[in-house]
Amino acid sequence: MSKKIIAIVPAAGVGKRALDVSNEGAAVPKQYRLLKGKPMLRWSVEALLADPRVEQVRVVVAVDDPRAQAVLDGLARVVVRPVGGPTRAETVSAGLADAALDNDAWVLVHDAARPGLPLSSLNRLIDICLYEQQGGLLALPVADTVKKAHKAAAFAPAEGCVLTGTAGKPATRYAVAETLSRESLWLAQTPQMFPAELLRKALLQAHRAGVEITDEASAMERYGVEPRLIPGDPRNFKVTWPSDFDLMEKWL
Structure with missing residues (x-):
């Protein structure tokens, strides 16, 4: 029997390093910046929807975020949940609690700022994690010194x-x-895929210990799990700096 797979996209932050300022002087969070005329968040969500095994994409935003619903209007299998917290880990934890998933469900966590996720990479991640029944993440071996x-x-x-x-x-x-030495170094990407209940427990343990968690795999590592490293793709880089928008547009 196939396991339920849902995706969580934490989008409660503002991306201060790549903030845009509108004509009215208001700061625009980077996930709503346009890439080829389409908000980056929509690109990232559509990339997850490309694999039909992803039953639902749950976009977790801040409680006072008015943009996400309109940005994602018309996309099937997508819900916007205004339960995000002040940190990534708290936003993902809130998204997991809000989803109320069965213990045997799987969850994919994907950055809103990775709109270039290729379908082949997503397929590979899901295939390997389900086949081996082990959580994992997309990543690239470090090439530079x-x-x-x-x-x-x-x-x-x-x-x-x-x-x-x-x-x-x-x-x-x-x-x-x-x-x-770069021999055993990898650059982590997303999605990162884990059993939902295991991820919930790992994030809770890190929170209680007061440990800052920057990605889900690090919480799992602290919990005693060794996530699989699954080759990703250079196109799946995280849009972080203002110049990254021009580079990403060339990939899309």
């Missing part, structure tokens, strides 16, 4: 050279502390 940094000593810039960080503040400078 990896440097560990430390803050560099302050210095005065050359005359006429302006070095600033954000909001006019001096930029923090870093220097190489050491070079890390």
Whole structure:
């Protein structure tokens, strides 16, 4: 018998590193920025709907978010739930509680800011997790040389050279502390797929321990589970910086 699979898209944040400002001066959360005329959130949700095994996509937004419902209007198998919290982990936990899933259901958690998810990657993730009955995540082996940094000593810039960080503040400078072996390093992507009840317990344990969780796999690791690393795709990168929007539009 096939297991129920639902997807949760945590979309309660604002994406401060890629905020857009409208003509009226209001900040637009990045998930609502347009890519080829379509909001990024809609692209990401449609990517999940491309696999018919995903019975429902539950988009979890902040309680005062008025945009998501209109952005996703007309999409079957999609519900918007205004139960999001201040952090990703709390938003996913709230989405799980709100869904009231059976213990044997599976959940896919996907970033609203990964609109380039290919169907082949999604198929592969679901196929392997169900076949092996083990949770896993899409990821890419690190190809570049990896440097560990430390803050560099302050210095005065050359005359006429302006070095600033954000909001006019001096930029923090870093220097190489050491070079890390990339042999066993992977870059995590989403979706990340786990049994719903196991994920709920792992997130709860991390919350009670006061541990910051940046993705679901890290909560599972703390819980004693070894998530499978399943090859993803470069197109499935996370839109983080303003320049990423132009790059993503070239992929879509």
